[in-house]
Amino acid sequence: MKSIALSALTTVLAAHLASAASPLIVDGSDFVNSVTEDRFVMVGLAYQPAGASGYDPNSGVDPLSDADACLRDAAVMQKLGVNTIRVYNINPALNHDECVSIFNAVGIYLALDVNSPLSGESLNRDDPASSYHSGYLTRIFSVVEAFKDYPNLLGFFAGNEVVNSVKSAQTVPQYIRAIQRDLKQYIAAHASRTIPVGYSAADDDTRRPMWAYLTCGDDADSRADFYGLNSYQWCGDSTWETSGYQGLVTTFSNTSVPLFFSEFGCNTVRPRPFNEIAALYGDRMIDSWSGGLVYEYTQEPSDYGLVEISSDGDATLLEDFDNLQKQYNGIDITLITSRSSLSASASPPTCSDKFILQDHAAKFNTSMDIPACPDEDLLTNGVQNANKGKIVELTEFTTPHKVYTSGGAEVANLTITPLADDQSNTPSGETTSGAGNNTGNGTAAADDAEGVASSRSVGAGALAVAAVVAVMAAFV
Secondary structure (H helix, E strand, C coil): CHHHHHHHHHHHHHHHCCCCCCCEEEECCEEEECCCCCEECEEEEECCCCCHHHCCCCCCCCCCCCHHHHHHHHHHHHHHCCCEEEECCCCCCCCCHHHHHHHHHCCCEEEEECCCCCCCCCCCCCCHHHHCCHHHHHHHHHHHHHHCCCCCEEEEEEEECCCCCHHHHHHCHHHHHHHHHHHHHHHHHHCCCCCCEEEEEECCCCHHHHHHHHHCCCCCCCCCCEEEEECCCCCCCCCCCCCCHHHHHHHCCCCCCCEEEEEECCCCCCCCCCCHHHHHCCCCCCCCCCEEEECCCECCCCCCCCEEECCCCCEEECHHHHHHHHHHCCCCHHHHHCCCCCCCCCCCCCCCHHHHHCCCCCCCCCCCCCCCCCCHHHHHHCCCCCCCCCCCCCCCCECCCCEECCCCCECCCCECCCCCCCCCCCCCCCCCCCCCCCCCCHHHHHHHHHHHHHHCCCCHHHHHHHHHHHHHHHHC
Protein backbone atom coordinates (compact mmCIF):
# COMPACT_ATOMS: atom_id res chain seq x y z
CA MET A 1 0.00 0.00 0.00
CA LYS A 2 2.83 2.38 0.90
CA SER A 3 4.53 2.02 -2.51
CA ILE A 4 1.27 2.54 -4.38
CA ALA A 5 0.47 5.66 -2.40
CA LEU A 6 3.96 7.07 -2.86
CA SER A 7 3.83 6.41 -6.59
CA ALA A 8 0.47 8.14 -6.96
CA LEU A 9 1.53 11.14 -4.91
CA THR A 10 4.79 11.47 -6.81
CA THR A 11 2.78 11.51 -10.03
CA VAL A 12 0.59 14.33 -8.67
CA LEU A 13 3.65 16.32 -7.65
CA ALA A 14 5.39 15.84 -10.98
CA ALA A 15 2.26 16.72 -12.94
CA HIS A 16 1.97 20.02 -11.11
CA LEU A 17 5.47 20.96 -12.10
CA ALA A 18 4.70 20.60 -15.80
CA SER A 19 3.41 24.17 -15.87
CA ALA A 20 3.82 27.32 -13.81
CA ALA A 21 4.87 30.53 -15.55
CA SER A 22 2.54 32.21 -18.02
CA PRO A 23 3.91 33.89 -21.16
CA LEU A 24 4.60 37.61 -20.91
CA ILE A 25 3.43 40.16 -23.44
CA VAL A 26 4.39 43.77 -24.11
CA ASP A 27 1.71 46.39 -23.57
CA GLY A 28 2.98 49.93 -24.08
CA SER A 29 6.02 50.39 -21.86
CA ASP A 30 5.24 47.39 -19.63
CA PHE A 31 5.81 43.67 -19.63
CA VAL A 32 2.49 42.09 -18.59
CA ASN A 33 1.53 38.60 -17.48
CA SER A 34 -0.76 37.36 -20.26
CA VAL A 35 -3.08 35.60 -17.79
CA THR A 36 -3.17 37.70 -14.62
CA GLU A 37 -2.59 41.01 -16.47
CA ASP A 38 -0.24 42.10 -13.67
CA ARG A 39 2.77 44.18 -14.63
CA PHE A 40 6.01 42.20 -14.69
CA VAL A 41 9.20 43.88 -13.50
CA MET A 42 12.54 42.10 -13.81
CA VAL A 43 14.27 41.12 -10.58
CA GLY A 44 17.01 39.31 -12.38
CA LEU A 45 20.53 38.08 -12.90
CA ALA A 46 22.97 37.50 -15.73
CA TYR A 47 23.54 33.74 -15.86
CA GLN A 48 26.53 32.46 -17.80
CA PRO A 49 28.49 29.90 -15.74
CA ALA A 50 32.11 29.71 -16.96
CA GLY A 51 31.73 33.10 -18.63
CA ALA A 52 31.36 33.98 -22.29
CA SER A 53 34.80 32.53 -23.05
CA GLY A 54 33.59 29.18 -21.75
CA TYR A 55 31.08 28.73 -24.56
CA ASP A 56 32.07 25.78 -26.76
CA PRO A 57 29.37 24.24 -28.96
CA ASN A 58 31.50 21.12 -29.33
CA SER A 59 31.55 20.47 -25.59
CA GLY A 60 27.99 19.16 -25.48
CA VAL A 61 27.04 21.51 -22.64
CA ASP A 62 25.82 25.07 -22.19
CA PRO A 63 24.32 26.96 -19.22
CA LEU A 64 20.90 25.34 -19.69
CA SER A 65 21.87 21.73 -20.41
CA ASP A 66 23.00 20.42 -16.98
CA ALA A 67 19.87 19.64 -14.97
CA ASP A 68 21.74 19.10 -11.69
CA ALA A 69 23.41 22.51 -11.96
CA CYS A 70 20.11 24.16 -12.92
CA LEU A 71 18.36 22.55 -9.95
CA ARG A 72 21.06 23.87 -7.61
CA ASP A 73 20.93 27.36 -9.08
CA ALA A 74 17.14 27.54 -9.32
CA ALA A 75 16.87 26.62 -5.63
CA VAL A 76 19.38 29.34 -4.70
CA MET A 77 17.71 31.91 -6.97
CA GLN A 78 14.28 31.09 -5.60
CA LYS A 79 15.52 31.98 -2.12
CA LEU A 80 17.13 35.14 -3.46
CA GLY A 81 13.88 36.26 -5.10
CA VAL A 82 14.95 36.25 -8.74
CA ASN A 83 12.28 36.14 -11.45
CA THR A 84 14.44 36.47 -14.61
CA ILE A 85 17.81 35.23 -15.84
CA ARG A 86 19.67 36.41 -18.90
CA VAL A 87 21.63 33.71 -20.74
CA TYR A 88 24.12 34.97 -23.32
CA ASN A 89 25.45 31.90 -25.12
CA ILE A 90 23.43 28.78 -25.73
CA ASN A 91 23.73 25.87 -28.16
CA PRO A 92 20.36 25.46 -29.91
CA ALA A 93 21.16 21.84 -30.80
CA LEU A 94 21.22 20.70 -27.16
CA ASN A 95 18.30 19.52 -25.05
CA HIS A 96 17.29 22.22 -22.55
CA ASP A 97 13.97 20.74 -21.44
CA GLU A 98 14.89 19.78 -17.87
CA CYS A 99 16.70 23.02 -17.07
CA VAL A 100 14.03 25.27 -18.53
CA SER A 101 11.30 23.22 -16.84
CA ILE A 102 13.07 23.64 -13.48
CA PHE A 103 13.22 27.42 -13.86
CA ASN A 104 9.65 27.43 -15.14
CA ALA A 105 8.44 25.54 -12.06
CA VAL A 106 9.78 28.23 -9.73
CA GLY A 107 8.52 31.16 -11.80
CA ILE A 108 11.82 32.27 -13.34
CA TYR A 109 11.78 33.62 -16.91
CA LEU A 110 14.53 33.46 -19.56
CA ALA A 111 15.84 36.40 -21.58
CA LEU A 112 18.11 34.94 -24.25
CA ASP A 113 20.73 36.35 -26.60
CA VAL A 114 20.41 34.80 -30.05
CA ASN A 115 24.07 35.49 -30.87
CA SER A 116 27.32 33.96 -29.64
CA PRO A 117 30.97 35.12 -29.67
CA LEU A 118 31.82 32.68 -32.45
CA SER A 119 32.39 33.67 -36.05
CA GLY A 120 29.24 33.36 -38.12
CA GLU A 121 27.01 33.50 -35.04
CA SER A 122 26.98 37.26 -34.46
CA LEU A 123 26.96 40.52 -36.35
CA ASN A 124 30.37 42.01 -37.15
CA ARG A 125 30.14 45.64 -36.02
CA ASP A 126 33.06 46.64 -38.27
CA ASP A 127 31.51 45.10 -41.39
CA PRO A 128 27.88 44.16 -40.69
CA ALA A 129 27.02 43.43 -44.32
CA SER A 130 29.56 40.60 -44.51
CA SER A 131 28.14 38.85 -41.44
CA TYR A 132 24.45 39.25 -42.26
CA HIS A 133 23.87 36.11 -44.34
CA SER A 134 21.90 32.86 -44.54
CA GLY A 135 24.22 31.00 -42.17
CA TYR A 136 23.79 33.66 -39.53
CA LEU A 137 20.00 33.54 -39.90
CA THR A 138 20.11 29.75 -39.49
CA ARG A 139 21.89 30.26 -36.18
CA ILE A 140 19.45 32.80 -34.73
CA PHE A 141 16.35 31.05 -36.09
CA SER A 142 17.58 27.76 -34.56
CA VAL A 143 17.67 29.51 -31.18
CA VAL A 144 14.05 30.57 -31.73
CA GLU A 145 13.06 27.01 -32.61
CA ALA A 146 14.79 25.57 -29.54
CA PHE A 147 13.09 27.93 -27.05
CA LYS A 148 9.85 29.25 -28.60
CA ASP A 149 7.60 26.64 -26.97
CA TYR A 150 8.71 27.32 -23.39
CA PRO A 151 6.11 29.50 -21.61
CA ASN A 152 8.77 31.11 -19.39
CA LEU A 153 10.70 32.48 -22.36
CA LEU A 154 10.53 36.25 -21.84
CA GLY A 155 12.16 37.29 -25.09
CA PHE A 156 15.23 37.46 -27.33
CA PHE A 157 18.04 40.00 -27.52
CA ALA A 158 18.81 40.66 -31.19
CA GLY A 159 22.16 42.16 -30.24
CA ASN A 160 24.36 43.21 -27.35
CA GLU A 161 26.38 46.44 -27.52
CA VAL A 162 26.90 46.03 -31.27
CA VAL A 163 26.84 49.81 -31.55
CA ASN A 164 29.57 51.11 -29.24
CA SER A 165 31.59 53.64 -31.26
CA VAL A 166 31.30 56.43 -33.83
CA LYS A 167 32.05 53.98 -36.64
CA SER A 168 29.53 51.35 -35.57
CA ALA A 169 26.89 54.07 -35.03
CA GLN A 170 27.26 54.95 -38.71
CA THR A 171 27.04 51.41 -40.09
CA VAL A 172 25.20 49.08 -37.71
CA PRO A 173 21.76 50.52 -36.68
CA GLN A 174 19.96 49.46 -39.87
CA TYR A 175 21.18 45.88 -39.41
CA ILE A 176 19.87 45.69 -35.85
CA ARG A 177 16.43 46.72 -37.09
CA ALA A 178 16.76 44.13 -39.87
CA ILE A 179 17.60 41.36 -37.40
CA GLN A 180 14.70 42.38 -35.16
CA ARG A 181 12.41 42.26 -38.20
CA ASP A 182 13.69 38.84 -39.25
CA LEU A 183 13.26 37.39 -35.76
CA LYS A 184 9.77 38.80 -35.31
CA GLN A 185 8.64 37.63 -38.73
CA TYR A 186 10.08 34.16 -38.09
CA ILE A 187 8.30 34.00 -34.73
CA ALA A 188 5.03 35.09 -36.33
CA ALA A 189 5.35 32.37 -38.96
CA HIS A 190 6.59 29.49 -36.81
CA ALA A 191 5.67 30.07 -33.15
CA SER A 192 2.32 29.68 -31.44
CA ARG A 193 2.58 32.99 -29.59
CA THR A 194 4.14 36.42 -29.79
CA ILE A 195 7.63 36.56 -28.25
CA PRO A 196 9.21 39.97 -27.55
CA VAL A 197 12.42 40.90 -29.39
CA GLY A 198 14.70 43.77 -28.41
CA TYR A 199 18.24 45.04 -27.94
CA SER A 200 20.84 45.38 -25.17
CA ALA A 201 22.76 48.66 -25.46
CA ALA A 202 26.06 50.04 -24.26
CA ASP A 203 25.86 52.85 -21.70
CA ASP A 204 27.76 55.40 -23.78
CA ASP A 205 26.99 58.39 -25.99
CA THR A 206 24.98 56.19 -28.36
CA ARG A 207 22.50 54.99 -25.73
CA ARG A 208 19.80 57.60 -26.37
CA PRO A 209 19.92 57.78 -30.19
CA MET A 210 20.04 53.97 -30.34
CA TRP A 211 16.94 53.74 -28.12
CA ALA A 212 15.16 56.39 -30.16
CA TYR A 213 16.14 54.80 -33.49
CA LEU A 214 15.14 51.25 -32.52
CA THR A 215 11.80 52.13 -30.92
CA CYS A 216 10.37 54.72 -33.30
CA GLY A 217 8.13 54.49 -36.37
CA ASP A 218 5.22 52.54 -37.76
CA ASP A 219 7.21 49.48 -38.87
CA ALA A 220 6.26 47.20 -35.98
CA ASP A 221 8.27 44.27 -37.38
CA SER A 222 11.64 46.01 -37.26
CA ARG A 223 10.84 48.09 -34.19
CA ALA A 224 12.22 46.87 -30.85
CA ASP A 225 9.70 45.48 -28.36
CA PHE A 226 11.99 46.40 -25.44
CA TYR A 227 15.28 48.20 -24.77
CA GLY A 228 17.94 47.07 -22.31
CA LEU A 229 20.85 49.18 -21.08
CA ASN A 230 24.08 47.72 -19.69
CA SER A 231 24.77 50.34 -17.03
CA TYR A 232 27.30 50.40 -14.21
CA GLN A 233 26.86 54.02 -13.15
CA TRP A 234 25.88 53.44 -9.52
CA CYS A 235 28.95 52.37 -7.54
CA GLY A 236 29.18 51.73 -3.81
CA ASP A 237 27.51 54.47 -1.79
CA SER A 238 26.55 56.64 -4.75
CA THR A 239 23.37 58.70 -4.54
CA TRP A 240 20.45 59.38 -6.83
CA GLU A 241 22.18 62.50 -8.13
CA THR A 242 25.86 61.43 -8.17
CA SER A 243 25.21 58.05 -9.76
CA GLY A 244 23.67 59.42 -12.94
CA TYR A 245 20.37 57.62 -12.35
CA GLN A 246 18.54 60.91 -12.20
CA GLY A 247 19.84 61.71 -15.68
CA LEU A 248 18.83 58.30 -17.01
CA VAL A 249 15.26 58.77 -15.84
CA THR A 250 15.12 62.16 -17.54
CA THR A 251 16.65 60.83 -20.76
CA PHE A 252 14.23 57.91 -21.12
CA SER A 253 11.16 59.37 -19.41
CA ASN A 254 8.94 59.04 -22.49
CA THR A 255 9.80 55.46 -23.40
CA SER A 256 7.17 53.69 -25.49
CA VAL A 257 8.59 50.20 -24.79
CA PRO A 258 9.71 48.38 -21.63
CA LEU A 259 13.06 49.77 -20.50
CA PHE A 260 15.38 47.98 -18.08
CA PHE A 261 18.99 47.43 -17.10
CA SER A 262 20.13 44.41 -19.14
CA GLU A 263 23.23 44.47 -16.92
CA PHE A 264 24.04 46.46 -13.78
CA GLY A 265 26.07 46.18 -10.59
CA CYS A 266 29.30 48.22 -10.48
CA ASN A 267 32.03 46.37 -8.57
CA THR A 268 34.62 49.09 -7.99
CA VAL A 269 33.58 48.92 -4.32
CA ARG A 270 33.66 45.43 -2.81
CA PRO A 271 31.62 43.87 -1.41
CA ARG A 272 28.87 45.55 -3.39
CA PRO A 273 26.17 47.10 -1.17
CA PHE A 274 23.63 47.23 -4.04
CA ASN A 275 22.10 50.46 -2.79
CA GLU A 276 20.82 51.12 -6.31
CA ILE A 277 18.13 48.47 -5.80
CA ALA A 278 16.07 50.85 -3.67
CA ALA A 279 16.22 53.46 -6.43
CA LEU A 280 15.53 51.12 -9.35
CA TYR A 281 12.46 49.57 -7.71
CA GLY A 282 11.30 52.74 -5.95
CA ASP A 283 8.92 55.59 -6.72
CA ARG A 284 11.37 57.62 -8.81
CA MET A 285 12.09 54.95 -11.43
CA ILE A 286 9.33 52.40 -11.39
CA ASP A 287 6.97 54.30 -13.71
CA SER A 288 9.44 54.22 -16.60
CA TRP A 289 11.82 51.34 -15.77
CA SER A 290 11.02 47.63 -15.65
CA GLY A 291 13.77 46.53 -13.28
CA GLY A 292 17.05 44.96 -14.27
CA LEU A 293 19.53 42.10 -14.33
CA VAL A 294 22.43 42.08 -11.88
CA TYR A 295 25.75 41.05 -13.35
CA GLU A 296 26.31 38.20 -12.54
CA TYR A 297 25.34 34.93 -10.82
CA THR A 298 28.60 32.97 -10.86
CA GLN A 299 32.00 34.24 -9.81
CA GLU A 300 34.26 34.58 -12.85
CA PRO A 301 37.67 36.27 -13.36
CA SER A 302 35.94 39.65 -13.73
CA ASP A 303 34.90 39.40 -10.03
CA TYR A 304 31.19 40.19 -10.34
CA GLY A 305 29.86 36.94 -8.90
CA LEU A 306 27.22 36.31 -6.26
CA VAL A 307 27.95 32.59 -6.00
CA GLU A 308 31.20 30.67 -6.36
CA ILE A 309 30.96 27.23 -7.98
CA SER A 310 33.63 24.64 -7.17
CA SER A 311 34.92 22.02 -9.58
CA ASP A 312 32.69 19.35 -7.99
CA GLY A 313 29.55 21.43 -8.49
CA ASP A 314 29.14 22.58 -4.89
CA ALA A 315 28.48 26.29 -4.37
CA THR A 316 29.29 29.00 -1.84
CA LEU A 317 27.19 32.13 -1.45
CA LEU A 318 29.36 35.25 -1.41
CA GLU A 319 28.91 38.42 0.62
CA ASP A 320 27.53 40.13 -2.50
CA PHE A 321 24.71 37.56 -2.43
CA ASP A 322 23.85 38.46 1.15
CA ASN A 323 23.82 42.18 0.40
CA LEU A 324 21.68 41.74 -2.70
CA GLN A 325 19.19 39.54 -0.87
CA LYS A 326 18.84 42.16 1.85
CA GLN A 327 18.11 44.81 -0.78
CA TYR A 328 15.68 42.57 -2.69
CA ASN A 329 13.76 41.89 0.52
CA GLY A 330 13.05 45.61 0.75
CA ILE A 331 11.27 45.78 -2.62
CA ASP A 332 7.58 46.73 -2.46
CA ILE A 333 6.07 44.03 -4.68
CA THR A 334 2.69 45.77 -4.81
CA LEU A 335 4.34 48.94 -6.09
CA ILE A 336 6.27 47.28 -8.90
CA THR A 337 3.40 45.12 -10.15
CA SER A 338 0.95 48.03 -10.31
CA ARG A 339 0.60 49.60 -13.73
CA SER A 340 1.02 53.30 -14.43
CA SER A 341 -1.90 54.98 -16.17
CA LEU A 342 0.60 56.29 -18.73
CA SER A 343 2.36 53.04 -19.62
CA ALA A 344 -0.38 51.36 -21.63
CA SER A 345 -1.07 54.46 -23.68
CA ALA A 346 2.54 55.00 -24.76
CA SER A 347 2.83 54.97 -28.55
CA PRO A 348 5.91 54.84 -30.81
CA PRO A 349 7.23 58.30 -31.76
CA THR A 350 7.87 59.38 -35.35
CA CYS A 351 11.32 58.51 -36.70
CA SER A 352 12.59 62.02 -37.30
CA ASP A 353 16.21 63.14 -37.05
CA LYS A 354 15.11 65.68 -34.48
CA PHE A 355 13.75 62.94 -32.22
CA ILE A 356 16.59 60.46 -32.75
CA LEU A 357 19.55 62.82 -32.55
CA GLN A 358 18.40 65.67 -30.30
CA ASP A 359 21.67 67.02 -28.87
CA HIS A 360 23.70 64.10 -30.17
CA ALA A 361 26.34 64.81 -32.80
CA ALA A 362 25.08 63.90 -36.27
CA LYS A 363 27.36 60.85 -36.48
CA PHE A 364 24.55 58.38 -36.04
CA ASN A 365 22.94 56.82 -39.09
CA THR A 366 19.22 57.56 -38.86
CA SER A 367 18.30 56.05 -42.22
CA MET A 368 15.33 53.68 -42.29
CA ASP A 369 16.63 51.99 -45.43
CA ILE A 370 16.77 48.57 -43.76
CA PRO A 371 18.62 45.69 -45.51
CA ALA A 372 16.46 42.99 -47.05
CA CYS A 373 16.39 39.53 -45.49
CA PRO A 374 19.22 37.49 -47.10
CA ASP A 375 17.21 34.22 -47.09
CA GLU A 376 13.47 34.59 -47.60
CA ASP A 377 13.05 30.83 -48.12
CA LEU A 378 14.52 30.10 -44.69
CA LEU A 379 12.28 32.74 -43.17
CA THR A 380 9.19 31.25 -44.81
CA ASN A 381 9.91 27.53 -44.58
CA GLY A 382 11.78 27.46 -41.30
CA VAL A 383 14.92 25.70 -40.11
CA GLN A 384 14.75 22.06 -41.19
CA ASN A 385 15.12 19.35 -38.53
CA ALA A 386 15.47 21.99 -35.83
CA ASN A 387 15.64 21.03 -32.18
CA LYS A 388 12.38 22.05 -30.48
CA GLY A 389 12.17 22.32 -26.71
CA LYS A 390 9.20 21.51 -24.49
CA ILE A 391 8.30 21.65 -20.81
CA VAL A 392 8.68 18.25 -19.14
CA GLU A 393 7.55 16.81 -15.83
CA LEU A 394 10.16 16.91 -13.08
CA THR A 395 11.00 14.08 -10.73
CA GLU A 396 13.82 15.66 -8.72
CA PHE A 397 13.37 18.74 -6.52
CA THR A 398 16.39 18.62 -4.18
CA THR A 399 19.79 19.65 -5.48
CA PRO A 400 22.44 16.91 -5.41
CA HIS A 401 25.09 19.57 -4.81
CA LYS A 402 25.94 21.16 -1.49
CA VAL A 403 25.52 24.89 -1.04
CA TYR A 404 27.29 26.82 1.70
CA THR A 405 26.55 30.21 3.20
CA SER A 406 29.09 33.01 3.12
CA GLY A 407 29.95 32.00 6.68
CA GLY A 408 30.75 28.41 5.67
CA ALA A 409 27.64 26.62 7.00
CA GLU A 410 25.78 24.22 4.74
CA VAL A 411 22.33 25.26 3.58
CA ALA A 412 20.13 22.33 4.60
CA ASN A 413 17.29 20.81 2.59
CA LEU A 414 17.86 23.01 -0.43
CA THR A 415 14.97 22.27 -2.76
CA ILE A 416 12.90 24.05 -5.32
CA THR A 417 9.34 24.90 -4.29
CA PRO A 418 6.99 24.84 -7.27
CA LEU A 419 4.72 27.85 -7.62
CA ALA A 420 1.11 27.90 -8.67
CA ASP A 421 0.34 28.41 -12.34
CA ASP A 422 0.65 32.01 -13.58
CA GLN A 423 2.95 33.08 -10.74
CA SER A 424 6.51 34.40 -10.88
CA ASN A 425 9.12 34.22 -8.16
CA THR A 426 9.41 37.03 -5.61
CA PRO A 427 11.89 37.88 -2.82
CA SER A 428 11.38 35.43 0.04
CA GLY A 429 11.98 37.74 2.98
CA GLU A 430 14.60 35.39 4.41
CA THR A 431 18.34 35.93 4.79
CA THR A 432 19.88 32.75 3.45
CA SER A 433 23.35 33.31 4.89
CA GLY A 434 22.33 35.23 8.02
CA ALA A 435 21.44 34.30 11.57
CA GLY A 436 18.55 31.88 11.89
CA ASN A 437 18.79 30.62 8.30
CA ASN A 438 19.43 27.09 7.03
CA THR A 439 22.72 26.16 8.69
CA GLY A 440 22.62 22.40 8.64
CA ASN A 441 20.39 21.61 11.64
CA GLY A 442 16.73 20.73 11.59
CA THR A 443 15.56 23.57 13.81
CA ALA A 444 17.08 26.31 11.67
CA ALA A 445 15.70 24.74 8.51
CA ALA A 446 12.22 24.55 10.00
CA ASP A 447 12.40 28.16 11.17
CA ASP A 448 13.46 29.22 7.68
CA ALA A 449 10.59 27.37 6.02
CA GLU A 450 8.13 29.02 8.38
CA GLY A 451 9.60 32.43 7.56
CA VAL A 452 9.20 31.85 3.83
CA ALA A 453 5.59 30.78 4.19
CA SER A 454 4.70 33.86 6.21
CA SER A 455 6.56 36.39 4.05
CA ARG A 456 5.60 35.56 0.50
CA SER A 457 2.43 34.89 -1.40
CA VAL A 458 2.17 31.13 -1.81
CA GLY A 459 -0.39 30.23 -4.44
CA ALA A 460 -2.92 27.46 -4.22
CA GLY A 461 -0.81 25.20 -6.42
CA ALA A 462 2.23 25.59 -4.21
CA LEU A 463 0.15 24.90 -1.11
CA ALA A 464 -1.20 21.80 -2.77
CA VAL A 465 2.31 20.57 -3.42
CA ALA A 466 3.20 21.22 0.22
CA ALA A 467 0.21 19.14 1.25
CA VAL A 468 1.29 16.32 -1.07
CA VAL A 469 4.77 16.37 0.40
CA ALA A 470 3.33 16.19 3.91
CA VAL A 471 1.16 13.21 3.01
CA MET A 472 4.12 11.49 1.37
CA ALA A 473 6.11 11.97 4.56
CA ALA A 474 3.40 10.22 6.52
CA PHE A 475 3.87 7.07 4.44
CA VAL A 476 7.64 6.96 4.92
